[in-house]
Amino acid sequence: MPRTTNNSYDRANKRTFKIRSAAYELITEIPFADITMTMIAERAQVAKGTIFNYFKNKEDIFMAICINGYLHYIERMEAAIEQAQITTKSDLKEFLLAQTRLQVREYSVVILITSLRRFSLEVHADREQTLQGRVRIYATLDRIANKLVQAVPDVDVEAVRHAFIIQGSILNGLLNFANMNIFNNIECPIEMPSVTVDIEVEATHLFGIYLDDILKM
Amino acid sequence: MPRTTNNSYDRANKRTFKIRSAAYELITEIPFADITMTMIAERAQVAKGTIFNYFKNKEDIFMAICINGYLHYIERMEAAIEQAQITTKSDLKEFLLAQTRLQVREYSVVILITSLRRFSLEVHADREQTLQGRVRIYATLDRIANKLVQAVPDVDVEAVRHAFIIQGSILNGLLNFANMNIFNNIECPIEMPSVTVDIEVEATHLFGIYLDDILKM
């Protein structure tokens, strides 16, 4: 079967990817407010004007990162279900905690950027595009939840879907609120135990007991 | 002992309060990036230059709001302990959940602003001032935790102090990550159950099971 490639579509896809990647890289290095379109253009090796052919503005780029990043995460999760051999509630819990560890390790930036949505991103990002993305996310989460409840008896779809929101909230909250002993990535010479938090440990702990509760284990 | 009032000190205090209040009001109306020093000055009814006598920059103001707002919350909590008549773990849990409801209802904005700390505030805010504030917060939380463990047997100070971090993280995370069906304060015409969240219900639920866990109830 011959593969029909739409060249211009492919090129456009590549460009948006390059721009998003450049912006993603920068947010790991520089505070959001200090990132400029010029920086993003330089990093992505495209002209500044090109960015505006693909994104409405800076906020739009980061909103796209949020959505695509999270989609990437949950699509991987969906694929992982097959290999996971989940049959009991315990399997399910283990699976979701493993996914949480993955989220902490590889998707913290994406989850963290979500913090900007209320104060910055939503105000300027493209409404339609964003909502479409969210619908895709919801549909994927829905599929995942359905697959999981089919594999494990006596579990509510609604509860599983909801758990993903809680999972993200927990990680986002810990990233923002914990570790107040760190200022601008530099640890402070002040002893404040119990403020310091190992995000992975804490996230899996909190989400673990949440799962226990909703799975009635 | 007669209290010597220093007039200029009082006036300065009033000014910082006016400026902070103006900024607080604005953040409930306008996205952070769109708030200008001119707006804050007008709202606070001071000259733009005056602001810079009291705050290093815009980020400094909002960092101060974070810290003072949270201090305000926990100082009220400290005062509330006396009236609360806490003697059992169950009392303790109820007290902390009541405090959580208060946090949701009256301090959501303060908790939400914390989302900006990593990406904006810390980068420009005054380091020393901020750390001093955090130390004050820690000291207050420490006093509170101690008072509580003295009232209730068999509870770890460390665990209680830590619980406050988790409490804030939960609220912050839910505010940021939940309710993705809302875009720019406008609800979307897309049905996505389990994404929609009643913050107060969810926060008390999650924090409740966390307390059950750490209090071993």
Added chain:
Amino acid sequence: MPRTTNNSYDRANKRTFKIRSAAYELITEIPFADITMTMIAERAQVAKGTIFNYFKNKEDIFMAICINGYLHYIERMEAAIEQAQITTKSDLKEFLLAQTRLQVREYSVVILITSLRRFSLEVHADREQTLQGRVRIYATLDRIANKLVQAVPDVDVEAVRHAFIIQGSILNGLLNFANMNIFNNIECPIEMPSVTVDIEVEATHLFGIYLDDILKM
């Protein structure tokens, strides 16, 4: 004699016409500075790049509109002479006033665009093209003037040719300078009689007494 139609020539003509028409439409809706090549391309249903095959730049398009529009007007006038049955000075005056009414009613936009020539059009438009157009205009006016003086005794060709310049100047001037009670097409709630002007009445009045003068009536 059979006319050999050159297809590509016809197509090119059609294109320039489509582009000019699109630009003409736009200038009746949007201020010159706010009209973009993209808008013109969309309206003309051609690619942006195509425009540049036919016109040097934006100013060139509007210069072409000026020249072609005015040519259109005077070529119609030339054709109208035959039907007009002009034999006396009075006939001539009536003919020219009727033509002035036509100019006001159907060519105001063209005359108005001329206002841009000094400040915008000439600076960027194609010099040779423009001058060629003006020579064509002059030639046509010359033919018209000659036809008219042949029909009416005791009238100077030079004076008639010159009258057309005055005619255009009067209309252009009134369009620009009169009706200062209107701002951005919206009438102002300020009573300023004698500022308000019925362009057609005023133009024919002023041009009428001018004709009386040069025709020594």
Added chain:
Amino acid sequence: MPRTTNNSYDRANKRTFKIRSAAYELITEIPFADITMTMIAERAQVAKGTIFNYFKNKEDIFMAICINGYLHYIERMEAAIEQAQITTKSDLKEFLLAQTRLQVREYSVVILITSLRRFSLEVHADREQTLQGRVRIYATLDRIANKLVQAVPDVDVEAVRHAFIIQGSILNGLLNFANMNIFNNIECPIEMPSVTVDIEVEATHLFGIYLDDILKM
């Protein structure tokens, strides 16, 4: 009597004047569209940002030039009435023609800029400011007209006020529409008599016969 000078008011006035003057100079050298705010700032020796403290945008500056320039002209005219010793219709006509010569010689640029009002200035200039200016103009013209009709019997105020509109229209029209043998300030090597116009001669001629008509001379 001590003169009370409001320093900040004076300084502001000086600034607006400097900025307007710079813009006026530039428009005599460079086409409107090519004048940038940077150029104006440099010429006026103020910071770019300063301009925006006094004017909304580029169009606003040129609208102010139009209005202030014309006001300057008619205020001089008002002052000139006293010295003029006007008692007859003939005196009145001579006075107005002399004023027209002055307009041609010293205010052509101002009158010419008016050509931009429809296509550029009004769309972006400050509405209120502009209308206020026009009201001032109208009031001055009204005073002038009244003074003149008091001096000369049997002349209609309305007609005189209206004549000023016609005067400006004539000059504006001639500046825009005549001399099509000149392209971009360079005369063309094409012989087109009757297109070439001596603006001053033509304007006084046309306005002269208009005055004859309305004064019934």
Added chain:
DNA sequence: CATGAATGAGCTTTCATTCAT
């Protein structure tokens, strides 16, 4: 000849910050 994605110079405008008063 038609296309439209890519370009990037350069625009207007903003706004934190300064500093003379």
Added chain:
DNA sequence: TATGAATGAAAGCTCATTCAT
């Protein structure tokens, strides 16, 4: 200490123009 006019760096963004397809 309060002021707010002045600053000017730098931002976001536009859009005429190019050019590979």
